[in-house]
Amino acid sequence: MTNEELWKAVLTEMELALSRANFTTWFKGTSLLANNSGALMVSAPNGFVKEWLENKFGKQIFQIIRNLSPEVREIKYIVGNLRPGLPFQKKDLVQFVPDKISEECSDADIDKATNLNKRYSFNSFVVGPSNELAYAAGIAITKNLGKVYNPLFIYGGVGLGKTHLLQATGNLVAASSSNKKVLYIPSERLTTDIIESLKNRTIEDLKQRYLKLDLLIIDDIQSIAGKKGTQDIFFATFNELYGKNKQIILSSDRPPSAIPALEERLRSRFEGGMITDIMPPDYETRLAILKLKSKEKNFEIDNNSLAYIASNIQKNIRELEGALNRIIAFSQVYSKIPDFKEVKKLLAAYLNTPYRKTTHQLILKSVADFYGISLSDLVKRSRKKEIVKPRQIAMFLLREETKSSFPEIGSKLGGRDHSTVIHAYEKIKKEEEGDETIKQELVLIKERIYQTFENV
Ligand code: ADP
Ligand code: MG
DSSP states (O other): OOHHHHHHHHHHHHHHHSOHHHHHHHHTTOEEEEEETTEEEEEESSHHHHHHHHHTSHHHHHHHHHHHOTTOOEEEEEESOOOTTSOOOHHHHHHOBOOOOSOSOOGGGBOTTTOOBTTOOSTTOOOOTTTHHHHHHHHHHHHSTTTSSSSEEEEEOTTSSHHHHHHHHHHHHHHHOTTOOEEEEEHHHHHHHHHHHHHTTOHHHHHHHHHTOSEEEEEOGGGGTTOHHHHHHHHHHHHHHHHTTOEEEEEESSOGGGOTTOOHHHHHHHHTSEEEEEOOOOHHHHHHHHHHHHHHTTOOOOHHHHHHHHHHOOSOHHHHHHHHHHHHHHHHHHTSOOOHHHHHHHHHHHHTSHHHHSOHHHHHHHHHHHHTOOHHHHHSOOOOHHHHHHHHHHHHHHHHHHOOOHHHHHHHTTSOOHHHHHHHHHHHHHHHHHOHHHHHHHHHHHHHHHHHHHHO
16 A cells, blocks of 8 residues: 555545544645655644644554554654655755654653763763863763862853763763762752752751762752852752762853852852863864764764764754754655755755744844844944943843853854853843833844744
8 A cells, every 4th residue: 555545544534533624624734754664654734733643643543554554563743744755845844843853862761869861971972172171070070089170060052062971970970880879950950859848848858868979960050040048058068068078060051250149159169179161062073973973873874964064063062963863854754865965955944944043133133123223233332321221132132042152142242241241131131020111122022033034
């Protein structure tokens, strides 16, 4: 049976089982795409329909297909109108949104006791000039727990490998000696744990749990800024652990000196150990990462294509992986490995997906238009009051909407220091909560930003 016949059979049965309106809503524009050794792929016109097909009708569809074609083991659902076998078309590429392919870790990989994810190891961590210091510090710690570099503080922009490095260090310590107690906590979780235990009056238990550790790893510590209760308890725990030569590792998106509303006593504690950064990877490292990731995924693709991806995605390793995943997903749908020309098209489409289309430029232009000032005024070094506020708003929106690092935002706005950007960000964030006018202005500006790119 061809895919077409198979899907037609499903449609016929579903049409009988459902009301006319229901059938049209959920099955119009669907098709069966690929049939790769027992795995089928069903394409839905949008994410909403995909969810319904998968969750509400998934079982029924599976049964119908199994009756006709017993070798089918699995049905996957994707969004996108692809026509298998035909050459890629720009329209397909833009619409094509693959499911995440094991990009993020699944919960099953997380160890209950340590909260570490086994996926992260040093074997899968590529070392280059951008991260070698941080890497060396991590390795040194595994060999001399609590005796060198305590605390170790690693900072760097989003998607550059902080979490990976922290977890790899924790995993190596846990694996090399079973009597070492390790715990990994994202700092958001630290905060909720502390708040919960204060509420339930179990804070002593929580503290005791931390004090038994040989290695405490806290990820994204910048988010405890301004949270007095969390900082108090963390400070006390930190001191006790530190006093007992127990190892602490922290990560942050910026150095301790640039975390506002971090109490001085904590700041100086962090600065008392080793501070090291992770920078965006250079070309060679990016290429090595892509090679490693495609090998891990058993995906064979020519070096030219990898080189092309590595030279076009520069700032963020998560995005590098995202681009590769998209190419892998596409090759599964078409049952073939895209050649260099096709990779170029796919990447162009990836770089143009809506969330990326909110470019810095678009945000700056929307802010300037909204306040009736020119783009160059917004970016230039003028200190006029009617310019300063829009500029702060621009900084805030650049951070919120693109997740760019503070130094990067500073450079987009006439080479301003990251501390200026942080100050603006914090200020507007506070105003957004308390000041109705600002709140409304932000909503209106965002409407502009997103309207423009939908019309592109
Ligand atoms: P951060 O915590 O800095 O935001 P992550 O550690 O989550 O970044 O890294 C983002 C993705 O990039 C992860 O999937 C991670 O495995 C991968 N990654 C980061 N750095 C490296 C590296 N040096 N080698 C291999 N993979 C890396
Ligand atoms: Mg992280």
